[in-house]
Amino acid sequence: MNHERFLSLFIRHERELAGLARVMVPSWDAADDVLQESSVVMWRKIDQLQADEEFLNWAKVIVRFEALKHRRKLSRDRLVLSDELVSLIASEDIEQPCEHVADRRSAVQECLSEFSFEHRQLLLSSYRYTGGAAELAEQTGVSANSVYKKLGRLRSKLRSCVDRRLSLGIKSV
Structure with a gap:
């Protein structure tokens, strides 16, 4: 997949990916950070993506992992949801049709x-x-x-x- 196509798909699905990040982390700022880190990971792994139809699920998995990584950094905060609950929410969102x-x-x-x-x-x-x-x-x-x-x-x-x-x-x- 070329970079122009990737950017087009990312922009098309950015709101949905940001929504997923927001569900998984405690603030909009954290969601922005997760989305930014996720976009960097996606950019690096762009060669893994074979078809446009796979983009959204592929991107959601990356956002999910980046959010979990971010949450591990915040694990000392008492107000953070458990990883199990966040994983359950994220898996339901990934399976939810667009x-x-x-x-x-x-x-x-x-x-x-x-x-x-x-x-x-x-x-x-x-x-x-x-x-x-x-x-x-x-x-x-x-x-x-x-x-x-x-x-x-x-x-x-x-x-x-x-x-x-x-x-x-x-x-x-």
Whole structure:
């Protein structure tokens, strides 16, 4: 496989690989580090890859090993999940078909579009700020408890919408 083809495939699947890394390590910074180290390993082992169709599973295995290596460095931290649990999560993700991820992403986007601008902003901002609901509460001038409750209701509504769309097989147009 040539380097241009590798770069094309890596860029196409980068979000999914980053998601896998994020599941396996405790922070986005750690996930970025794992993805960067994984890309270097992939680049070195590019000759192992025979077909484009093999890329995603091949890359996921490399990301998984790099994440486990990173986790060993963090093993002294009490808040890190056990290697067995992380391996179980990673193996389920590797076996999960890409279409399922794409369908779920599409369902989330469609469901989010059904929310008011204010509710959509609240849902999304809860993932953008590191301070969480307390920071959001301070910015909006309401109590943190109110923000927690409202986010809980909105997330429940979003989850129900996504589950409904996926169970009915509704695709975005």
